[in-house]
Amino acid sequence: MAERDAVERAVARALERLDLAAKADLLAGRDMWALRAMPGIGLGELVMSDGPIGVRGRRWTAVDPSVAMPSPTALAAGWDPGLARRVGRLLAQEARRKGVHLLLAPTVNLHRSPLGGRHFEAYSEDPLLTGEIGTAYVRGVQDGGVGVTVKHFVANDAESERFTVNNTVGPRALRELYLAPFEAIVRRARPWGVMAAYNAVNGVPMTEHAELLRGVLREEWGFDGVVVSDWFGARSTAGAIRGGLDLAMPGPVTVYGEALAAAVRAGEVDERLVDEAAARVLRLAARAGLLAGAPARPAAPAEVDGAALAREVAVRGCVLLRNAPRHGRPVLPIDPYGGGVALIGAAARHARVLGGGSAQVFPDHVVPPLDGLRAALPRRTPLVYATGADPSDELAPAGAGFVLRAVALDSAGRELGGEPLPSGQVQWMGDLPEGVAYDEVVAVEVRGEFVPAVAGAHRFGTRGNGGFRLEVGGRVLFDGVQADTHEDPFEAFFGRPLERGAVELAKGEPVEVALRYTLPPELAELPLQAVGFSLLHGEPEQDPDELLAEAVAVAAAAETAVVVVATTERVESEGFDRADLRLPGRQDELVARVAAVNPRTVVVVNAGAPVEMPWREEVAAVLLAWFPGQEAGAALADVLLGAEEPGGRLPTTWPASLTDAPVRQVAPHDGELAYDEGPSIGYRAWAARSGPAPAYPFGHGLGYTSWEYTAIEVRPSAADGVLATVRVEVRNTGGRAGREVVQLYLTPADGDRRLAGFAAVAAGPGESAEAVIEVPARAAQWWDEEAGGWRPVPGPLTVDAARSSAAPLLTAPLPASDAP
Structure with a gap:
């Protein structure tokens, strides 16, 4: 309490020393990632950074690498809030190292549809699981004296027309589903920030939504942090400040700043609203230790080993979907001293470790599955690799074999400054290399050499918008302008990857490479300072049929075939939604052909969201690895070879095909996307209808042992907000130690089951363990649209102890909820 009082006194002192212009400037970003410092009142510069799987810092560049954790879907698949809190503490450590005070994460929107393009960046289809993981993540980050910005508030569950779409959501669905994770986090973790989404909800843009920002978020839930716009999301000066938006990002061109001061002078905006927003921004600065008179920033917690934690999260998030017996025992785990292993798939050599868009970071290393298995298998166990099928026909940024440097040039060709380029991507947003002034930059040259690992016709290309001149070994492959259009500004800025030509190169012989990029005039019109383009490369193309035949041959000769798709x-x-759930390229054909020649075929799915698996009953095992972060291969080897158990459970339902999914509409019609399904999404929707069952239900996941559920006991609770405490006893009936996630589902008289709690337990062979789970009162309540409030669910209630939403094992009656 004393610390909070000290913060408020410091805020009041600083605020009274600011005039209108200064207060308005305080609410507008100084640049892409920072707020303006005001030394006269003892205010330091506050820096923000994107997340959620790493901390990018002010510079989105591989020059300053970041620890890359597994995707949020993988973290949620661990069903372990304690692990999520540890991830948050690591990210606070990374933020402090990079001079960041506010992390733009976590994303707690829901998996309304498997077609959502940013599905991988959110946790779950269930609001309770999302709220539990999100609360722990926020606590972890803020344990380290770094703030969070919980996003994207609210109903930002798809990417199509995301800047302008109006999502029409009924009050019950809004309360029970989409607002619920935000409410849990705000009430229990006290986040420093919340990000207002691009979209409108029921006709009002979220950056101007007074009913939700002021009414629900602040007045009802007691949120005392800042509300920041998603980048370029604020469009109205008066509308935003009246609606409750505190910060309009990025700067320096925003609807706040001078525009806000002018609106106050013209009588369009009450200055009291500016004072309130400025006080909240000053409070944020005080919490970050950036305001004179406020308590010092909390000390950094104990050092966290980022690589070790990334590996642990990747292991914990692996979900074993199928593990059929072959010759009397399941195929997984693989005996490392058994016969040879055939590792197949382009992603086994070049794993996709994170999703696309603003969640991307640049790790200092990535362990691909091929390297991870090679390191883990005994030397005498044969390991043979084959590409089989490549999921992408696009060139990737120049990487292995390249030594590059990017240099900024002015109109006279003079070098302004530059930096090494670990990959072929130039992404300068906000801060540029030392000595480079954005207004002087006319062109950027990427120079260096490439040493091919294989001989043949190497392919080169470009990505971006502007003028390009590409030379390889003195040969000009392209000299012209590339202009890409896309309805999403993020996608439009980075452009499409385009192949420009091929050059015959000898293995091991260096060749000079040069790419000159000329900034297009339209960049000067953008409200930010940014340069983004890429030098692309691809190894010599191989015949697709020959690749498939090679994979089949090595699979037939091996004891076990592991196919990574x-x-x-x-x-x-980010920036677009999915058109379907099919694996790209000929990967389905690859799996089917390998399974036909090797009954011990294991498929590892390297995806952040559901994909169709038409071959799933034809293979021996299916392991879901998600986007597994920088330690992908090491974690995969741990699980495949049995050093660790795949302890994950599905945080979202996986349909057998897209046509089975309950919610498939993510594209707006005439600018509007109707959430007509109401509160019936995910497993609740699957349970409420007749028709095909999902391929794998919410909560599903196997391990390397077996469990028996032996007893359940329910005791009413007098604790605030807790309906009951449920004790579930389980016994490990298998032959090795394991981890079980005990899930509780509440079922009212109307059959609308919902997750009510969960806990993980561990036990050795033959041992028993007890899960103790508190059932929140809210789990037994519904939102009464007519009364505008929470009401107890009518009728008798039962609680199921289950292994998934479709596998209840023990049932007991539950006391009714009387709490509002």
């Missing part, structure tokens, strides 16, 4: 950045990324 994956999505691509064209399938799962």
